Amino acid sequence: MKDFISALPKAELHLHIEGSFEPELMFEIAQRNQIEIPYKTIDEVKKAYQFSCLQDFLDIYYAGAGVLIHEKDFYDLAMAYYQKCYENNVIHTEIMFDPQTHTERGIAFETVINGLQKARLDAKEKWGINSLFIMSYLRHLSEESAFETLKQSLPYKDLITSVGLDSSEMGNPPTKFKNVFEASIKEGYIPVAHAGEEGPAEYIWEAIDILKVARIDHGNRCLEDENLVQEIVKKDLALTVCPLSNLELRNTDVMTKHPLKKLLDKGIKATVNSDDPAYFGGYMNANFEAVQEALKLSKEDIITLVKNSFNYSFATDDQKKSYL
Ligand code: HPA
Ligand code: ZN
Numbered sequence: 001m002k003d004f005i006s007a008l009p010k011a012e013l014h015l016h017i018e019g020s021f022e023p024e025l026m027f028e029i030a031q032r033n034q035i036e037i038p039y040k041t042i043d044e045v046k047k048a049y050q051f052s053c054l055q056d057f058l059d060i061y062y063a064g065a066g067v068l069i070h071e072k073d074f075y076d077l078a079m080a081y082y083q084k085c086y087e088n089n090v091i092h093t094e095i096m097f098d099p100q101t102h103t104e105r106g107i108a109f110e111t112v113i114n115g116l117q118k119a120r121l122d123a124k125e126k127w128g129i130n131s132l133f134i135m136s137y138l139r140h141l142s143e144e145s146a147f148e149t150l151k152q153s154l155p156y157k158d159l160i161t162s163v164g165l166d167s168s169e170m171g172n173p174p175t176k177f178k179n180v181f182e183a184s185i186k187e188g189y190i191p192v193a194h195a196g197e198e199g200p201a202e203y204i205w206e207a208i209d210i211l212k213v214a215r216i217d218h219g220n221r222c223l224e225d226e227n228l229v230q231e232i233v234k235k236d237l238a239l240t241v242c243p244l245s246n247l248e249l250r251n252t253d254v255m256t257k258h259p260l261k262k263l264l265d266k267g268i269k270a271t272v273n274s275d276d277p278a279y280f281g282g283y284m285n286a287n288f289e290a291v292q293e294a295l296k297l298s299k300e301d302i303i304t305l306v307k308n309s310f311n312y313s314f315a316t317d318d319q320k321k322s323y324l
Contacts, residue, residue, distance in 0.1 A: 019276025
């Protein structure tokens with residue numbers, strides 16, 4: 001099964017580039033930028049990666065991203081992730097980045113996007129990997145700050161396909177971002193949002209009805225509301241599910257209780273993704289392996305999941321034809 005999974009060409013639809021920051025590279029970039037980090041060894045870093053909830057993780061994730069200063073830092077970060085894509089047979093990836101994590105620290109939007117874009121071109125040339133970018137607004141910040149980010153993105157509009165919504169979910173419902181999503185859609189960005197990871201089913205309803213999302217990131221908690229499940233099926237919305245993330249952030253107690261199979265059985269177009277692989281212990285193959293083993297997924301289930309990722313990606317029709 002392991003060989004079967006790794007041999008399949010795959011697409012990834014839920015990946016935070018800042019969450020692919022491996023400790024080794026973090027040390028290297030911290031050193032060259034002469035920034036102190038609160039760990040002396042890689043072992044110490046790995047020990048700190050024990051989370052009891054989303055916020056626990058986010059505090060460490062934002063601190064780690066704080067060493068990224070120069071365009072080359074963002075380039076190196078992205079190239080390291082693309083290398084993992086190559087190793088995991090991921091041929092198409094939709095990468096989220098959090099501009100505000102950097103602009104709030106005084107790093108220019110253009111520094112971030114230029115580093116990512118150079119890596120995208122090099123990864124395409126070196127490994128043939130297709131990718132697109134999802135600019136995610138941080139939901140713990142104000143809608144006004146998201147509007148500022150939208151404005152900063154406009155000169156680079158052609159490089160960005162989609163807008164997303166991430167960070168601390170509880171207490172920051174999708175409704176808070178109604179206006180900025182409306183404006184983002186007008187600019188041509190495709191809307192997606194994290195919803196129902198920690199937050200209630202109500203937040204998934206809001207993401208659908210108010211933000212008009214084309215895909216739901218996580219969405220696990222839709223299973224608490226049968227009407228919502230029916231709505232997701234009717235609207236043909238895919239869910240970008242992240243098994244190792246759910247386990248590490250304690251949204252799933254044990255992998256054998258992971259909701260992935262239930263979602264598929266309900267007719268929902270679920271996909272498998274790595275979310276923040278440097279923090280949650282594995283890239284795409286590891287996510288597939290963990291959930292396959294725990295839920296005893298068949299080869300047909302795996303193929304369904306992989307096909308869902310390609311079908312519900314934002315790839316062009318020509319790209320989709322070439323993938324499937
Ligand atoms: N959830 C919410 N925000 C995030 C995540 C996540 O899993 N990863 C990075 N930002
Ligand atoms: Zn995420």
